[in-house]
Structures are given as structure tokens and as C-alpha cells.
Amino acid sequence: MHRLKGKPFTATAGGASHRRATRIALAAAAASALVLSASACGGGGSDDNGKDKKTSSPTASASGSAAGGGENLQLPDLHGQKLEVAAVWTGPEQKNFQKVLDEFDKRTGAKSTFVPTGDSQSTFLGTKIQGGAPPDVAFLAQNGVLHQFADKGWIKPLGPAAQAELQKNFSKGWQDLGAWKGKQYGIYAKVSNKSMIWYNTAAFSNAGATEPKTWDDFLKTAETVFDSGTAPVSIGGADGWTLTDWFENIYLSQAGPEKYDQLAAHKIKWTDPSVKDALTTLGQLFSKTDLIAGGTKGALGTDFPKSVTQTFTGNPPAAAMVYEADFVSAFISANTKAKVGTDAKEFAFPAVGSGKAPVVSGGDVAVALKDTPAAQALLTFIASTDAAKIWAQGGGYLSPNKSLDFAAYPDDVQRSIAQSLIGAGDDFRFDMSDQAPAAFGGTKGEGEWKDLQDFLAKPSDVAGAQAKLEADAAKAYGG
Amino acid sequence: MAPASVADATAGAGGGGSAAVPSPPGSGRPRPRRGITATRPWVAALFLLPALILLGALVAYPIIYTVKRSLYDADGSGFVGLKNFGTVFSDHGILTAVRNNVIWVVVAPAVATALGLVFAVLTERVRWGTAFKLVVFMPMAISMLAAGIIFRLVYEQDPSQGVANAVVVAVHDTFTDNAAYPGARPRPNSDLKPTAGGSFTSASAAASGTAADLPLVGIPANKVPKGAADAKPAAPEPGKVTGTVWLDFRPGGTGKPGVIDPGEKALSGVKVQAVKDGKVVASAKSGKDGTYSLPAKAVGAQLRLPGSNFSGKYEGINWLGPTLVTPSIIVSYVWMWAGFAMVLIAAGLAGVPRELMEQARVDGANEWQVFRRITVPLLAPVLVVVTVTLMINVLKIFDLVYIIAPGNTQQDANVLALQLYLSSFGGGDDQGVGSAIGVILLLLVLPVMVFNIRRLRKEGRR
Numbered sequence: 001m002h003r004l005k006g007k008p009f010t011a012t013a014g015g016a017s018h019r020r021a022t023r024i025a026l027a028a029a030a031a032s033a034l035v036l037s038a039s040a041c042g043g044g045g046s047d048d049n050g051k052d053k054k055t056s057s058p059t060a061s062a063s064g065s066a067a068g069g070g071e072n073l074q075l076p077d078l079h080g081q082k083l084e085v086a087a088v089w090t091g092p093e094q095k096n097f098q099k100v101l102d103e104f105d106k107r108t109g110a111k112s113t114f115v116p117t118g119d120s121q122s123t124f125l126g127t128k129i130q131g132g133a134p135p136d137v138a139f140l141a142q143n144g145v146l147h148q149f150a151d152k153g154w155i156k157p158l159g160p161a162a163q164a165e166l167q168k169n170f171s172k173g174w175q176d177l178g179a180w181k182g183k184q185y186g187i188y189a190k191v192s193n194k195s196m197i198w199y200n201t202a203a204f205s206n207a208g209a210t211e212p213k214t215w216d217d218f219l220k221t222a223e224t225v226f227d228s229g230t231a232p233v234s235i236g237g238a239d240g241w242t243l244t245d246w247f248e249n250i251y252l253s254q255a256g257p258e259k260y261d262q263l264a265a266h267k268i269k270w271t272d273p274s275v276k277d278a279l280t281t282l283g284q285l286f287s288k289t290d291l292i293a294g295g296t297k298g299a300l301g302t303d304f305p306k307s308v309t310q311t312f313t314g315n316p317p318a319a320a321m322v323y324e325a326d327f328v329s330a331f332i333s334a335n336t337k338a339k340v341g342t343d344a345k346e347f348a349f350p351a352v353g354s355g356k357a358p359v360v361s362g363g364d365v366a367v368a369l370k371d372t373p374a375a376q377a378l379l380t381f382i383a384s385t386d387a388a389k390i391w392a393q394g395g396g397y398l399s400p401n402k403s404l405d406f407a408a409y410p411d412d413v414q415r416s417i418a419q420s421l422i423g424a425g426d427d428f429r430f431d432m433s434d435q436a437p438a439a440f441g442g443t444k445g446e447g448e449w450k451d452l453q454d455f456l457a458k459p460s461d462v463a464g465a466q467a468k469l470e471a472d473a474a475k476a477y478g479g
Numbered sequence: 480m481a482p483a484s485v486a487d488a489t490a491g492a493g494g495g496g497s498a499a500v501p502s503p504p505g506s507g508r509p510r511p512r513r514g515i516t517a518t519r520p521w522v523a524a525l526f527l528l529p530a531l532i533l534l535g536a537l538v539a540y541p542i543i544y545t546v547k548r549s550l551y552d553a554d555g556s557g558f559v560g561l562k563n564f565g566t567v568f569s570d571h572g573i574l575t576a577v578r579n580n581v582i583w584v585v586v587a588p589a590v591a592t593a594l595g596l597v598f599a600v601l602t603e604r605v606r607w608g609t610a611f612k613l614v615v616f617m618p619m620a621i622s623m624l625a626a627g628i629i630f631r632l633v634y635e636q637d638p639s640q641g642v643a644n645a646v647v648v649a650v651h652d653t654f655t656d657n658a659a660y661p662g663a664r665p666r667p668n669s670d671l672k673p674t675a676g677g678s679f680t681s682a683s684a685a686a687s688g689t690a691a692d693l694p695l696v697g698i699p700a701n702k703v704p705k706g707a708a709d710a711k712p713a714a715p716e717p718g719k720v721t722g723t724v725w726l727d728f729r730p731g732g733t734g735k736p737g738v739i740d741p742g743e744k745a746l747s748g749v750k751v752q753a754v755k756d757g758k759v760v761a762s763a764k765s766g767k768d769g770t771y772s773l774p775a776k777a778v779g780a781q782l783r784l785p786g787s788n789f790s791g792k793y794e795g796i797n798w799l800g801p802t803l804v805t806p807s808i809i810v811s812y813v814w815m816w817a818g819f820a821m822v823l824i825a826a827g828l829a830g831v832p833r834e835l836m837e838q839a840r841v842d843g844a845n846e847w848q849v850f851r852r853i854t855v856p857l858l859a860p861v862l863v864v865v866t867v868t869l870m871i872n873v874l875k876i877f878d879l880v881y882i883i884a885p886g887n888t889q890q891d892a893n894v895l896a897l898q899l900y901l902s903s904f905g906g907g908d909d910q911g912v913g914s915a916i917g918v919i920l921l922l923l924v925l926p927v928m929v930f931n932i933r934r935l936r937k938e939g940r941r
Contacts, residue, residue, distance in 0.1 A: 205731060206700075226696070228730075229696075229698045229700055238886060239886065290697070294636075301636040444886045445889030
């Protein structure tokens with residue numbers, strides 16, 4: 001006990017100089033943040049950012065922190081400090097993020113550990129917080145949880161250094177998503193482009209199919225692929241969230257962004273005619289069991305990982321196309337022999353009706369659960385281009401960081417996804433189910449997940465699905 | 480009476496206990512007998528104290544807190560009275576959980592005990608009984624979680640992964656003919672239109688002289704029989720209806736729809752029927768080169784490809800579908816706990832006096848009568864213990880259901896303990912309702928517990 005207690009004590013005593021360095025660094029960063037926001041008010045645009053970089057770098061180097069290490073990013077010395085980071089990632093996603101943490105540890109001397117939260121994230125964190133032992137930094141997978149936690153005072157606003165990095169590197173749309181009631185809480189450091197369909201190039205060339213641009217073309221392509229003897233579409237129906245993503249893309253394209261925002265806030269009901277149209281459109285695919293790998297029962301028994309692997313293994317594969325976000329590429333690389341870019345390619349989610357092709361995105365927002373220098377330093381690092389670069393090199397990662405050089409992405413596929421995301425500017429829409437209360441949009445076997453699974457099982461019953469969705473939504477949104 | 484005196488003793492123990500204990504060695508030596516009787520309640524209290532503190536902190540306090548918590552709202556700040564219990568009994572999902580719990584409590588212990596009894600009685604007479612017992616008992620060594628994962632895989636829909644469906648499909652396929660080309664069909668906009676029973680019927684009437692070709696698509700390259708010949712146009716035969724059945728697809732989509740392009744494969748063994756006014760007048764099977772020929776009767780008839788050509792592969796039983804999910808999970812539970820029942824019953828069986836059985840046999844009773852009239856009645860106390868233990872165990876079943884039931888049927892498989900978890904932590908985030916369910920579970924377990932304790936006491940008195 002004594003030794004344990006003594007250690008941190010000597011560390012702080014000996015680390016007085018580090019402390020000072022931290023403070024100087026923070027002050028410098030805060031100053032540059034002021035310059036930044038002033039210039040942003042003046043006119044904004046990437047040109048100004050470029051200038052800021054030039055002006056801020058001399059100040060930063062003048063403050064001369066020993067721990068800084070790379071480029072113009074200032075991080076405090078955190079020797080002897082322990083840091084816990086929680087996020088939903090497992091497998092390759094976790095390994096990839098570990099590299100970022102390792103770099104952070106190297107630069108600051110902190111000792112950070114990663115804790116996977118499992119699927120029920122708000123519960124995991126909620127019990128930890130109420131138990132008085134929250135992790136220092138958490139990545140929240142759902143936007144609604146950010147609001148919920150902010151209202152309860154469980155998460156702390158970003159410090160000046162982190163805010164400076166955020167404003168330097170992120171567009172307004174992404175900044176606003178991490179803010180709540182006028183305060184900036186989070187950084188959307190890892191995002192996904194959920195509007196793409198991946199396909200097996202061998203299956204496509206065998207069938208003589210081409211990348212479709214519209215929903216009607218997509219269905220025709222599916223028929224063409226069926227003719228070749230390969231099941232066209234793989235649906236991971238055992239995981240309800242893949243179905244909500246299908247719906248959101250169709251809805252955003254068909255009903256438009258305004259309706260999308262209204263439905264996301266539950267300002268219009270799920271019994272709205274626009275929902276009926278979207279479900280009917282989705283039913284055009286779901287009701288043709290020929291077009292679904294394994295038929296309806298097979299789809300309901302297929303979880304997301306299997307829906308990807310079965311599309312890219314075997315000859316002929318079990319399916320030719322699979323819908324999901326950009327992170328599919330990491331899964332393909334890790335779990336199949338297929339090569340992204342040659343064996344596996346993607347096309348943008350087709351436009352439905354007269355609408356534009358949708359860009360639905362999701363993401364994990366980094367927030368501090370403890371207001372410590374270490375937590376703030378990690379957030380600063382996460383918002384930086386340095387971190388994004390390390391993260392991007394591992395693949396399966398997409399950053400909304402506009403300062404990140406596209407060259408950092410490991411392959412052309414990932415690069416083009418990133419380009420389309422950054423190119424969409426602020427026209428993207430955030431995943432609707434992730435904005436909803438967890439009981440509706442984020443719980444296995446309940447709410448939207450379950451209702452859309454029932455719809456997949458019985459696509460003819462559009463009205464019934466709508467009624468169930470509305471009933472569950474009303475309950476979860478609280479009337 | 481007894482609990483009250485213990486409580487009194489506990490109240491006093493805190494002050495006097497420490498002083499009373501060291502005194503006997505010093506002063507009590509001359510009159511040991513009186514010393515012991517005098518300090519007895521203190522000593523008893525002292526020895527009880529650790530257990531009481533532990534029980535109080537780990538059992539009594541949580542129960543009281545849960546009861547209190549069940550009367551408050553989701554935040555735990557506002558008193559809502561019995562509203563949470565109202566929610567429990569009006570929520571459709573929770574009612575399903577109650578119904579499933581009843582099924583569990585009735586079926587699972589009964590089946591597990593019955594199987595255990597059968598195993599115990601039979602293994603007594605087998606030479607390799609011990610080995611058999613070991614195997615049956617083995618699942619007990621596996622955690623519920625692992626057992627859940629095992630059975631999740633056993634019940635997998637895909638016969639190549641789930642062993643249950645592998646067996647079902649293998650048996651099914653042995654007794655029924657498989658379709659030649661499951662899942663195949665004509666192009667949607669061709670002359671052949673889908674008709675009843677998964678068959679396809681041509682819109683136009685067949686004529687002799689011109690070949691009535693029947694193009695099919697949707698057959699994977701590796702499902703076309705090896706060595707299938709290239710399709711050939713059928714030679715017209717006078718007075719007969721002829722044509723070709725072939726796979727109207729060339730890699731790369733280079734073939735023309737409805738035309739026999741070079742390199743397109745013939746489909747042999749496809750049944751072709753000629754139908755007039757709903758009656759089959761003639762039928763034929765396509766040959767090696769895909770051609771078929773129907774007699775003169777077929778002229779003017781519609782051509783039909785019956786559904787038996789394409790009927791989808793038998794997919795097996797949907798074990799984890801809405802209707803079967805609870806029975807399936809109960810089976811996995813029985814797999815785990817039948818061994819437990821067997822071991823306890825076998826132990827009871829060892830204590831049954833053999834003479835009675837011998838006597839019955841001498842009197843001319845057959846084995847069934849011995850089992851029914853002698854063994855079971857003598858084993859009744861053990862059977863009751865096993866059943867009641869399993870009942871208590873089953874009331875709190877959670878892990879198996881949580882792991883085995885997939886997302887879309889989780890609600891169909893719901894049980895109270897799972898609903899407790901879901902309501903309080905898994906998305907519901909309402910620990911008020913969760914606590915209410917906890918209280919209800921407690922009330923359900925209580926009568927069984929009381930019964931068990933009473934029975935134990937009776938046993939002790941005997």
C-alpha cells in the first residue's frame with residue numbers, strides 16, 4: 001500500500017517541470033485557437049487554415065516541450081499516468097486503434113489501456129460511471145448517447161488544446177455533431193461512410209454485370225447476377241443494425257434530407273407516407289427471395305461478419321454483393337483471401353427514385369469522462385492529423401479530418417471512399433438509428449432492429465411494420 | 480423464537496464479545512462447566528457474526544434495496560408506488576417472458592428428472608454404467624455460456640454448419656428425391672410464366688415442326704453436372720413436339736437471351752409436361768444434349784416445367800425461429816442437467832433396499848411393475864429434491880436464453896431473468912422496472928424455497 005501510494009507522489013513532485021511545460025503548451029494551443037476562431041469568423045475556408053498552420057507552428061516550437069516529439073503537436077509529459085480508453089472495437093479495428101494508443105504512450109509516457117465495451121455501450125459506461133470508476137476517454141458509438149451523457153454531466157467539455165486541433169482539422173458539420181447545447185464535447189475521429197455496396201468482381205464479371213447508379217438498375221443488376229447462378233445480395237439480417245442502415249440510405253435518397261432529419265428527431269411519425277415508400281422500396285429487394293443469399297431464413301441467420309465473408313470466399317461465392325459501410329474493407333482483408341481493390345470493389349449506394357445518391361455516415365465520438373490533463377491530451381492527439389495518419393495506414397479507417405493527406409490511406413478503394421466523404425462536405429447525414437434513443441435504435445432484439453428483422457421476414461406487411469416501428473419509437477422517445 | 484434470541488445476542492455481541500472471550504482461559508479454569516454455559520450465547524453470537532454480516536450485506540440488504548428500488552422511477556429519484564409492477568404486467572414482451580418461464584418451470588425440471596431417472600436405473604444394469612454416467616454427467620462441467628455457444632452452433636440454420644439441421648436434412652434427402660436444378664428458373668420476361676406449385680408454364684401453345692426451346696437461368700457453374708454437353712437445337716420431328724432445355728447463360732453475360740449460343744450447356748433430366756385444360760397429356764425428360772420430344776398428343780398443348788425440377792433445397796428446421804426457440808433452448812438445458820439429476824438419483828438408488836425388489840420379483844412382478852411400484856416410490860424423496868432444485872435453478876435461467884436466441888427471436892424466447900437484465904441494463908435503462916421483475920422472481924422462488932426447507936426439516940426429524 002505504502003509503496004503504491006508513494007509512487008505517484010514522487011512522480012508529481014519530480015514532474016513539476018513537466019507540469020509547467022504542459023501549462024505552457026496548453027496556453028500556446030489556446031492562443032492559437034483564439035487566432036483560429038478569429039480567422040474563421042473573418043472568412044473561413046481552407047486558405048486561412050493553411051496560414052494558421054504557418055503562424056501557429058513557430059509559437060508551438062517556441063514553447064518547446066520536451067515530450068512533443070512530432071511536428072507541431074504539443075502533448076504534455078504524462079509519465080506514470082494511467083489512462084483507460086473504452087470503445088466498441090474488437091478484432092482488427094481494435095488492433096488498429098492500439099497503434100494510435102501506442103504512439104500516444106510513446107510521445108507522452110502515459111500508460112494507456114484499451115477496454116472493449118461490448119454492444120450495450122451506454123449500459124457498460126453508465127454502470128462504470130455510477131460505480132465511480134469511469135474510463136478516462138470513451139468512444140461513443142451513438143450520437144444520442146452523447147446528448148444523454150452531456151445532460152447528466154457525465155462527460156466533460158473539450159479543453160482548449162483539443163478544441164484547437166478540432167477546429168483546425170474538422171469541418172463544421174462534424175464539429176457540430178460532437179457539440180451539445182453550445183458546448184463542444186466530442187471529436188468524431190473515426191467515422192464511416194455507410195453508403196456503399198461491395199461486390200465480388202469475379203462474380204460481376206462472370207455475370208457480365210456493371211456497377212448500377214440507380215435503385216432500378218441495382219435490382220436489374222441483381223437479376224443479371226442471379227441468372228449467372230450466383231445469389232446476388234448478401235444481407236446480414238441477424239444483426240439488426242445492418243437493416244437499419246439499408247433503410248436509412250433508401251429513406252435519405254427517396255424522402256430527402258429534411259424529412260430524414262425530422263424522422264431522426266421523431267418529429268414525423270413512422271406511419272408517415274414517406275416511410276411507407278421507403279419500406280416498399282426496400283421490400284422490392286427483401287420480397288424477392290431469389291435475390292437474397294440463402295433466402296429470407298438464410299439472411300436472418302447471417303450475422304454481419306458472415307455476410308461479408310460469404311461474399312468474398314469460394315468460387316462461385318455465396319453472394320455477389322453485400323451492403324455495409326467502409327469498414328467492410330478491413331473485414332475482407334482480415335477474414336478472407338480476397339484483395340480489396342482487385343477482388344473486392346465498391347460502388348456508391350444507388351439513388352432511389354428522383355433523389356440524389358445518399359451519403360449516410362456514422363462514427364465514434366471521442367469524449368472525456370474525466371477532466372484530467374491526460375484525458376485532454378489524448379483527445380488532442382486524437383484530433384490531430386498525426387493520429388489520423390497512423391490510424392489510416394492500418395486500413396478500415398476513415399477520418400473526417402480534412403487536413404489528412406489522402407496518401408495516408410493504404411489503398412485506392414479506401415482513398416476514394418475518403419474522397420467522397422470529404423467531398424460531400426456538410427451534405428452528409430448521420431446514421432439515424434445512432435441518433436435515436438438506444439432502446440429504439442441500438443438494442444439487440446428490440447425497437448427498430450427487431451422491427452426491421454420482422455419486416456425482412458415478412459416484407460409484404462409494410463403497414464404492420466410501420467405500426468410496430470411507430471409504437472416502439474413512441475415508447476423510446478417518450479411520446 | 481430462535482431468531483429473536485439470536486438477534487438479541489447479536490445486539491449485545493458488539494460490546495461484550497471482545498471482553499467475554501479472553502476471560503475463560505484466565506478465570507474459567509477452576510469451574511469450566513459453568514463458564515461455558517454462561518458464555519454460550521456470546522460465543523454463539525461471535526461465531527455467527529461473520530456469517531450474519533456476510534448474509535446481511537450480500538443477501539438481506541440487496542433484497543431490501545431491490546424492493547425499495549422497485550418503487551422508484553428510472554432515475555431512482557421519484558417515488559412511483561406500484562407503477563413499475565403495473566408496467567411489468569401490461570408490457571406485452573414481459574408477459575411473454577412470464578409465459579415462457581411457466582413453460583420452463585413445468586417442462587425442464589420434469590424432463591431432466593425423468594431422463595435422469597431412466598439413466599440412473601438403466602446404468603445400474605449395464606457393465607459400462609460408470610463410463611456412461613461419466614459421459615452423461617460431462618456437460619455439467621461446461622459453463623452455461625459455453626453450452627450456449629455450443630448449442631447456438633448446433634441449431635445453426637445452414638446444414639453445413641448446424642449439426643441438428645445436418646441430421647434433419649440428411650434424413651429428409653434420403654427419403655425424398657432431390658430436384659435436379661434447385662433454385663433455377665426461366666428468365667422473368669420469357670415465354671414461361673410462373674404458375675402454381677413452383678412450376679413454369681408457357682403462354683403459347685406448342686406446335687410440331689418448330690422447336691419449343693425452354694431456357695433456364697440461375698444455376699451456379701459448379702451445380703451444372705460435370706461433363707454436361709453443349710446444348711443443341713432439337714431436330715424437328717413430324718407430328719411431335721421437340722425442343723431443348725438448356726442453361727441460357729454464358730460467362731460474362733455474353734450470350735443472347737433465348738438463343739442457344741455456342742458454349743451454353745444442355746440441362747439433362749428436366750421433366751417437361753404438356754398440359755391441355757389443366758390436364759397433363761404427355762410428359763418427357765430432356766436428354767443428354769438437352770433435347771426432349773413429346774408425342775403428337777402434345778401438339779397444341781401448353782408446355783409446363785413442373786416445380787419438382789426446381790423445388791428449393793430442403794433447408795431443415797428453423798430451430799431458432801419464433802415457434803421452436805424455447806423448446807430448443809430447453810433441450811440444451813436438459814442436455815446439461817440430466818446428468819446432474821442422474822447422479823443424485825443414482826446415489827438414492829444405491830440406498831434402496833434390494834430385498835424389496837427381489838421380493839417383488841419372486842412374487843412374479845415384471846420389471847416394469849418393479850420399477851413403477853417399488854423403485855419410483857422408494858426414490859420419491861430424491862426425485863422431489865432433484866425436481867425442486869432444478870425448479871429453483873430454472874426460474875433464474877438467463878445465460879442459455881441470452882446466448883442461444885438470435886436477435887430477431889430473442890423476444891419470443893424471453894424469460895424473466897433475461898427481461899430483468901434487458902429492462903435494467905440492456906437498452907431499457909429502467910432499473911425501477913428491473914427491480915420490480917426481480918421482486919416478482921423472488922416471490923416466485925419463495926414458495927418453492929419454503930417447500931424445500933419444510934421438507935428438509937421433516938427429513939431431519941425422521
